[in-house]
Structure formats: structure tokens, C-alpha cells
Amino acid sequence: MKIVVLVKQVPDTAEERKLDLATGQLDREAADSVVDEINERALEAALRIKDANKGTEVVAMTMGPDDATQSLRKALSMGADSGVHIVDDSLDGADTGRTAATLAAALRSTGFDVVMAGNESTDGRAGVVPAMVAEHLQLPLLGSLISAEIADEGVRGVRQGEGGTLNVRAGLPAIITVTERFPEARFPNFKGILTAKRKPVTTLSVAELGIPTGASRTVVVSTVERPPRAAGRKLIDDGTAAEELAEFLVANRLV
Amino acid sequence: MSNVLALIEVSHRGEIAASARGLLAAAATLGSPVAVVVSPAPLSDDDVARLGELGAARIYLAVTAAAGTVLVSPAVDALSGAVDAYGPAAVLAANSVDGREAAARLAVRVGGSVLADVVQVRSDNGTVVAQHSVFGGAYTVESVVKGGLPILTIRQGAIEGQAPAATANLQTVSLEARTEGAAVIDQFNDDAAVSVRPELRTAATVVSGGRGLGSSGNFVLVEQLADTLGAAIGASRAAVDAGYIAQTAQVGQTGVSVSPQLYIALGISGAIQHRAGMQTAKTIVAINKDEDAPIFEVADFGIVGDIFTVVPKLIEAVKARSN
Numbered sequence: 032m033k034i035v036v037l038v039k040q041v042p043d044t045a046e047e048r049k050l051d052l053a054t055g056q057l058d059r060e061a062a063d064s065v066v067d068e069i070n071e072r073a074l075e076a077a078l079r080i081k082d083a084n085k086g087t088e089v090v091a092m093t094m095g096p097d098d099a100t101q102s103l104r105k106a107l108s109m110g111a112d113s114g115v116h117i118v119d120d121s122l123d124g125a126d127t128g129r130t131a132a133t134l135a136a137a138l139r140s141t142g143f144d145v146v147m148a149g150n151e152s153t154d155g156r157a158g159v160v161p162a163m164v165a166e167h168l169q170l171p172l173l174g175s176l177i178s179a180e181i182a183d184e185g186v187r188g189v190r191q192g193e194g195g196t197l198n199v200r201a202g203l204p205a206i207i208t209v210t211e212r213f214p215e216a217r218f219p220n221f222k223g224i225l226t227a228k229r230k231p232v233t234t235l236s237v238a239e240l241g242i243p244t245g246a247s248r249t250v251v252v253s254t255v256e257r258p259p260r261a262a263g264r265k266l267i268d269d270g271t272a273a274e275e276l277a278e279f280l281v282a283n284r285l286v
Numbered sequence: 287m288s289n290v291l292a293l294i295e296v297s298h299r300g301e302i303a304a305s306a307r308g309l310l311a312a313a314a315t316l317g318s319p320v321a322v323v324v325s326p327a328p329l330s331d332d333d334v335a336r337l338g339e340l341g342a343a344r345i346y347l348a349v350t351a352a353a354g355t356v357l358v359s360p361a362v363d364a365l366s367g368a369v370d371a372y373g374p375a376a377v378l379a380a381n382s383v384d385g386r387e388a389a390a391r392l393a394v395r396v397g398g399s400v401l402a403d404v405v406q407v408r409s410d411n412g413t414v415v416a417q418h419s420v421f422g423g424a425y426t427v428e429s430v431v432k433g434g435l436p437i438l439t440i441r442q443g444a445i446e447g448q449a450p451a452a453t454a455n456l457q458t459v460s461l462e463a464r465t466e467g468a469a470v471i472d473q474f475n476d477d478a479a480v481s482v483r484p485e486l487r488t489a490a491t492v493v494s495g496g497r498g499l500g501s502s503g504n505f506v507l508v509e510q511l512a513d514t515l516g517a518a519i520g521a522s523r524a525a526v527d528a529g530y531i532a533q534t535a536q537v538g539q540t541g542v543s544v545s546p547q548l549y550i551a552l553g554i555s556g557a558i559q560h561r562a563g564m565q566t567a568k569t570i571v572a573i574n575k576d577e578d579a580p581i582f583e584v585a586d587f588g589i590v591g592d593i594f595t596v597v598p599k600l601i602e603a604v605k606a607r608s609n
């Protein structure tokens with residue numbers, strides 16, 4: 032079975048992330064770039080299938096700037112067999128529509144039985160790219176799963192819905208997205224880091240994928256920064272703090 | 287006035303989702319609201335009246351056997367039918383698990399673009415302008431679609447108010463049930479409907495608990511304070527991971543974003559990913575035994591102390607004052 036994991040490089044959520052106030056785009060200097068944690072969980076799920084079934088091939092695919100190779104190297108050091116890096120200046124600032132069209136074209140040329148992605152990235156947070164890819168490829172999407180069983184016959188999973196969960200299934204090929212309920216990812220070990228250097232990474236450009244170079248159609252028209260919050264009162268409890276807090280809540284009409 | 291479609295979600299038990307109010311309110315600020323509904327059976331008169339009350343001028347009802355058995359694609363088929371029928375200026379869906387997948391597929395099918403996680407909408411001389419709250423409210427961004435249909439996913443609980451009531455004009459179409467290229471639903475496992483508490487996303491007061499609670503048994507302390515204040519219950523990811531409470535209560539980067547009048551954090555350190563979901567609250571109160579916990583940097587009122595001694599006293603003190 033061939034599994035492609037869609038990996039996005041994002042600014043580290045542990046740092047203060049910034050937007051460029053003139054363009055509304057990410058300020059890539061402000062925070063370190065890392066593999067989005069949700070994509071590491073998706074990769075972990077794929078690697079567990081590979082651990083249990085030797086014939087499994089795991090490919091990590093990303094669309095991103097030159098330095099997104101770091102993210103692919105991380106995925107390879109965790110255990111992915113190969114990487115696909117779609118990089119092209121014309122993709123700078125790509126919106127979800129353009130990203131999905133590009134990923135769909137790359138998936139077509141790479142080939143797969145299952146695509147695994149995150150339910151939502153931590154920067155764009157749109158949660159739409161996998162469903163757009165599914166529509167391009169006319170494939171079923173099992174989105175927002177909290178668990179999944181993947182076999183040659185098809186995929187079964189439990190989807191986190193709004194008022195409960197749903198048991199869902201589809202035949203292969205199919206696309207699934209994982210939520211944070213999936214287990215945390217393994218750390219790359221020493222051997223993994225060494226072998227990662229020898230694993231193949233294919234680079235693809237927009238021209239090679241044969242997709243049009245049109246600009247994104249979603250346009251940011253304004254970006255305004257909010258002043259940071261200031262800290263207020265801080266009491267060390269001497270037995271009376273609860274009383275003072277109750278006073279504060281009453282005085283501010285919060286109870 | 288141009289038509290604006292709103293995808294109204296209906297549960298498998300036939301209940302209109304709470305997101306309907308905000309979607310129709312947003313649609314009404316942009317044009318004439320058309321509620322798009324997918325259902326296995328015709329709508330009841332009560333449901334038609336209810337959607338009118340919430341502002342729907344028209345209802346486009348797609349009746350199909352696939353509703354409730356095929357995942358999301360019936361909604362996409364219905365929306366694309368409604369796009370053909372009404373030539374809308376915009377399409378709105380909830381930023382819910384189903385809503386965003388439907389919006390995404392529709393965008394590809396009809397050549398539209400998605401404006402995601404929108405918290406406010408306005409029309410600027412006929413151009414649909416969407417407002418987003420980015421990186422935990424640190425930035426307010428406005429965006430538009432240039433060339434193509436704007437498809438907006440609306441953050442649940444973000445739009446206040448209600449559209450003026452209308453008498454909804456019902457149009458019913460029947461939709462072929464297609465399963466190819468789609469995922470199938472085998473079973474619904476509903477959450478036990480126990481909560482009489484307010485909904486987390488829209489509550490005026492939220493009391494959240496973190497790893498500092500120490501056990502799921504101790505999490506009762508959070509519930510007691512919440513019930514004293516008539517509040518919704520939230521949690522940190524560490525509390526969810528530890529199994530103290532359901533994932534749906536998670537506040538933060540990868541959970542729910544809340545903006546209540548009052549947010550009370552109990553035994554939560556205030557990691558940047560937690561703050562990303564609550565720092566736009568009007569007033570923040572934190573109780574934590576670690577004087578250096580980062581939650582105090584955003585708290586209007588902080589107590590350095592043990593939650594197990596402070597919170598019971600707080601409950602008594604609030605009760606004494608409200609009597």
C-alpha cells in the first residue's frame with residue numbers, strides 16, 4: 032500500500048507569530064518554521080501501518096518555500112521512505128484553492144492508495160485543503176477522524192462530529208484527515224537521522240505539474256494588530272483572596 | 287437585492303443546528319438569505335416557520351435518501367444546485383466539521399474561493415468583505431475574493447444578533463442519491479445530552495480547568511464554580527489529554543476560541559496555545575499556585591494560591607453576595 036502524508040511547514044505555535052501588516056501574509060522571520068504537529072500525528076499513523084505491514088510505502092509531500100526541505104527531512108528521519116517537494120516562486124502566498132489544485136496535481140503524478148492529512152493547520156486554520164483535493168480527484172474524504180483502520184479493502188474511521196461521533200467508511204483510494212486524538216508522533220532516532228540523508232526527495236515545479244500559474248483569488252485588504260493585553264492585579268492568597276475576587280466580580284457586574 | 291446562500295445543518299435527528307441563527311444573520315447583512323437544507327424527508331411546518339423567524343426569505347430544500355447516510359456530498363450537491371438556481375453573491379456555511387468540507391468541495395466544483403473562519407461580514411458597494419481574527423485575536427484581517435464566488439465559513443458563535451424575521455418561501459427539489467466517490471455513514475454515536483449549561487462558544491462566562499486539577503474526580507471543582515456562575519466549562523489540552531473532560535471542551539489554538547465577558551482559568555499555566563483561544567475575553571481571572579505562570583500576564587485579576595482552598599471559598603463568597 033502507498034500512503035502519501037501531506038505535511039505543511041508552519042510557524043511554531045510556541046512562539047509569537049506575526050503577520051506582515053502591509054501584505055497580510057505570514058512574517059516567516061518572526062517564528063521558527065516547524066512541521067505542523069497535526070501532520071506529525073498523521074505521519075505517525077502512516078508509519079504504524081508500515082511497521083505492521085512491511086510492503087507499505089510512505090511518502091511525505093509538501094508545498095512550500097525552499098526551506099520546507101527541512102520539514103521533509105524531519106519526516107524522512109521519522110521513517111517516511113521518500114519526499115515530494117513542490118516549490119515554485121509563483122506559489123508564494125497561495126490561497127487554499129491554489130494550494131489544493133497544486134497538491135491534487137502532484138498527488139496524481141505521485142500515485143497513492145491513501146492520502147493522510149491534518150484536519151486543520153495551525154496557521155491558516157481553514158480546514159478545507161484536503162476536501163478541496165478530494166473534490167479535484169473525485170475521491171471520498173473521511174475527515175476529522177479520531178481513529179482509523181486502514182486495510183486493502185478500504186478505510187473505516189470514527190469522525191468527530193458536532194454533537195457526537197460518526198462511524199464512517201470508504202473504499203480505496205481515499206483521503207483521510209486526523210485530529211489531535213491521534214497519538215503523538217515518535218521522535219526520529221539516530222539511525223533515522225542518518226538514513227534520511229540518503230532518501231530521495233523529488234522536487235516539482237508548477238510547470239512540471241502542468242497547472243496554470245494564475246494568482247490566488249482570495250485577497251487580504253487590511254491587517255490590523257491589536258495591542259497586547261496588560262496584566263492586571265495579582266494577589267498572593269493569604270486566606271482573603273477569594274473574598275476580594277468575589278468583590279471584584281460584583282463590582283464589575285460579572286456575577 | 288442579491289441572494290446569499292446559507293447552508294443550514296440539520297442533525298440526523300432532524301434538529302436545526304444552533305449555527306443557523308448566525309449564518310442567516312450574516313446572510314441578511316449581505317443580501318436576501320436563502321436557507322439551503324438537505325433532508326431525507328420534507329420539512330415540517332414548524333421548521334419552515336423557524337427558518338423564516340431566523341431570517342430566511344427562501345428555503346431551498348433538497349430531499350434525498352442520501353441525507354444521513356452519505357457523508358457531506360449531499361450538501362455539496364444541494365449547494366451547487368442552489369448556486370445554479372439563485373446565482374448568489376456569496377455562500378455561507380458554518381466553520382463546522384461538515385460545513386467546511388461542504389464549502390471546500392463546492393469551491394472546487396463551482397470555481398469559487400473560500401474565506402475561512404470568518405467572524406464578521408460586511409458589504410462594501412456590493413463586494414463581500416470578510417473579517418478574520420488571526421493568531422488568537424492578535425490580528426484582525428479583512429479579505430475579499432477577486433473574480434469568482436465568495437464562499438465563507440463562519441466561526442460558530444461569532445456573529446451576534448438575529449436577522450429580521452421573514453416568511454420563508456419554500457422550494458423543494460429532489461436529489462439523486464449518489465454514493466460513488468463518497469464516504470458512507472454507518473452509525474451516529476450521539477453525545478449523552480446531559481448539559482444544561484450554556485454552550486461554550488457563546489457563553490457569557492467560561493470557567494476552565496487545567497492539569498492543575500490533578501484528576502477527573504477533582505474536575506468537579508470546575509463544574510461547581512461554573513454552576514455557581516451559570517458558566518460554560520472549558521479546559522486546557524493537558525486536561526483533555528489526561529481524560530478529565532471531553533475534547534469538545536478544549537479552548538485554544540486547536541480547540542474552541544471563546545470571547546466571553548468573563549473567563550476564569552483554574553490550574554492552567556497559560557501556554558501560548560491556550561491563550562490563543564481565550565485572550566480576547568473581556569475580563570480574565572486566573573488562579574494558579576505558580577507566581578510565574580504565564581497566565582498572569584493576561585489576567586485582569588490573578589490569585590497566586592491553591593485552587594483547592596481558594597475556589598471553595600470563592601463559591602461561598604459569590605453565593606453569599608447573590609443572596
Ligand SMILES: Cc1cc2nc3c(=O)[nH]c(=O)nc-3n(C[C@H](O)[C@H](O)[C@H](O)COP(=O)(O)OP(=O)(O)OC[C@H]3O[C@@H](n4cnc5c(N)ncnc54)[C@H](O)[C@@H]3O)c2cc1C
Binds near residue numbers: 093094157
Ligand atoms: C492567517 C492566515 C489566514 C488565511 N486565510 C485564508 C483564507 O481565508 N482563505 C484562503 O484561501 N487561504 C487563506 N490562507 C492561506 C492558506 O493558509 C494557505 O493557502 C495554505 O497553504 C493552506 O491553507 P490552510 O493552512 O488553512 O490549510 P488547512 O486546510 O487547514 O490544512 C489541512 C491540511 O492540509 C494539508 N496541507 C495544507 N497546506 C499544505 C501544504 N502547503 N503542503 C502540504 N500539505 C498541506 C496538511 O495536511 C494540513 O494539515 C490564510 C493563511 C494565513 C497564514
Ligand SMILES: Cc1cc2nc3c(=O)[nH]c(=O)nc-3n(C[C@H](O)[C@H](O)[C@H](O)COP(=O)(O)OP(=O)(O)OC[C@H]3O[C@@H](n4cnc5c(N)ncnc54)[C@H](O)[C@@H]3O)c2cc1C
Binds near residue numbers: 068497
Ligand atoms: C500544536 C499545539 C496545539 C496546542 N493547542 C492547545 C489548545 O488548543 N489548548 C491548550 O490548552 N493547549 C494547547 N496546546 C498545549 C499547550 O502547549 C500546553 O501544553 C497546555 O495548554 C498546558 O495545559 P495546562 O496549563 O493545563 O497544564 P500545565 O502547563 O501543566 O499547567 C498546570 C498548571 O496548574 C498549576 N497548578 C497545579 N496544581 C495547582 C493547584 N493545586 N492550585 C493552583 N494551581 C495549580 C501549575 O502551577 C501549572 O501552572 C497545544 C500545543 C501544541 C504544540
